[in-house]
Amino acid sequence: MVLNNVMIPGNDAVVSISISEGKIKQVSPSHTDDREQLTFVNAIAFPGLINSHDHLDFNLFPQLGNKTYESYTEWGKHIHRAYAVEIASVLKIPIALRERWGVYKNLLCGVTTVVNHGEKTTINDPLITIFDNCQSIHSVRFEKNWKKRLNNPLKINKPAVIHIGEGTNDIAHTEIDELIKWNILKRKLIGIHGVAMDPQQAKHFEALVWCPESNYFLLNKTAAIDELKSKTTILFGTDSTLTGHWDIWHHIRLARKTQMLNDDELYNSLTSSPAQTWKLNSGSITSGFDADIVIAxxxxxxxxxxFYNITPNDILLVMHKGVILLFDESLYHQLTGIITQNYSKVFTGNHFKYVMGDIPGLIAEIKRYKPDACFPIPHPALPAA
Structure with missing residues (x-):
């Protein structure tokens, strides 16, 4: 397949992207062979986004919390008291259904890889890449056996990924030192949030996943990324809808407003930097890389x-390893005879999108357990979030 007449951010020249056997074969000024082709008008192409922090099974929650907290521990204790009924109503939905919705939440926004924090998912056919070649440790305060798990010699070759420094008080800062001290086996550490982290501490981390919207919602403060970025690699994450908007582009624009990363750095935190950190063959529209591509x-x-103006409504196509997972209704006639799988038709604001799989069926299953569940895809039969 060839994707014709697209621009790649950073290179405003119009190019064609040739794809074969799930990989990018060639990026060239033009392409004239007789293979299946899609032609776009005034469109940009970029690598499928890599969301380096999400909890896939927590994306049917609304944002929970009604004040500014000093730390994740204060927030966690508060929501289990104040929102016990709401939490129970979501948790009674089978985890497999919640995880599948978490995948669609990301796919609708052009995310083709998610690093899921927690236990290995139950999904056998996740559509996008769910990265799990790491060890998820929840946190220093909420996981009793974190020291033992961190120093498990059987896990030494995998990075340890942990919520750390998620707070504005002294405890949030000193727990980072505690983690560094107890990393006896010198594991590669990838921290999440790091709001209380200083540059000296950042040097001990392979990378830090920045989730600014989640941080502002809980703490009214985020990590000093402008100071930390010279000491560690910055990756981008959304966390779940417990603490943030469902749409990753909402998070991205908030991050951009902080000006703590320049435009290139922020773009890289969603593409090439996480691909290198997680050792993925993606994150760049380059010959030989996996054909994880979004066109908008x-x-x-x-x-x-x-790129920074994009919304889910603007996405024209999402491809994962050469397979089209989502396409805009404007491409329907070009894809006639090419697409053979089953797709759902959903509305994303002003346009219908065709998305692989049975989204209405999934929503109907979820509503059997929680009839008032809301979803961010307007439809006559579905309440919008």
């Missing part, structure tokens, strides 16, 4: 400005 309307802009 350029809205009259070029380069990274067009």
């Amino acid at each position: 309307k350029a809205k009259g802009k070029v380069g990274l400005q067009a």
Whole structure:
């Protein structure tokens, strides 16, 4: 397949992307062979986004919390008291259904890889990549056996991924030192949040996953990424809808407003940097890389400005390892005879999208357990979140 007439951020020249056997074969100024082709107008192409922190099974929750907290421990204790009924109503939905919705939440936004924090998912056919070649440790305060798990010699070759420094008080800062001290086997550490982290501490981490919207919602503060970025690699994450908007582009624009990463750095935190950290063959539209590609309307802009203007409504196509998982209704006639799988038709604001799988069926199953569950895809039969 060839994707014709697209621009890649950072290179405003129009190119064609040739795809074969799930990988990018060639990126060239033009392509004229007789293989299956899709032609776009005023569109940009970029690597499928890599969401380096989510809890897939927690994306049917609304945001829970009604004040500014000093730490994740204070927030956790408060929501289990104040929102016990709401939490129970979501947790009674089977985890497999919650995880599958978590995948769609990401896919609808152009995410093709998610690093899920927690136990291995139950999904056999996840559509996108659910990265789990790491060891998830919840946190220093909420996991009793974290020291033992961190120093498990059988896990030494995998990075340890842990919530750390998620707070504004002294305890949040000193727990980072505690983690560093007890990393006896010198495991590769990938921290999540790091709001209380200082540059000296950051040097001990292979990477830090920045989740600014979650941080502002809980703590009204985020990590000093502008100070930490010279000491460790910065990756981008959303966390779940417990603490953030369902749409990753909402998070991205909030991060951009902080100006703690420049436009190139923020773009890289969603593409090439996590691909290198997690050792993925993706994150770049380059020959030989996996064909994880998103194409979206350029809205009259070029380069990274067009990238930062994107909403789910603007996405024209999402491809994962050469397989089209989502396409806009405007491409329907070009794809006639090419697409053979089953797709659901959903509405994302002003356009219908065709998404692989049975989303209405999934929603109907979820509503058997929680009739008032809301979803961010307007439809006559579905309440919007």
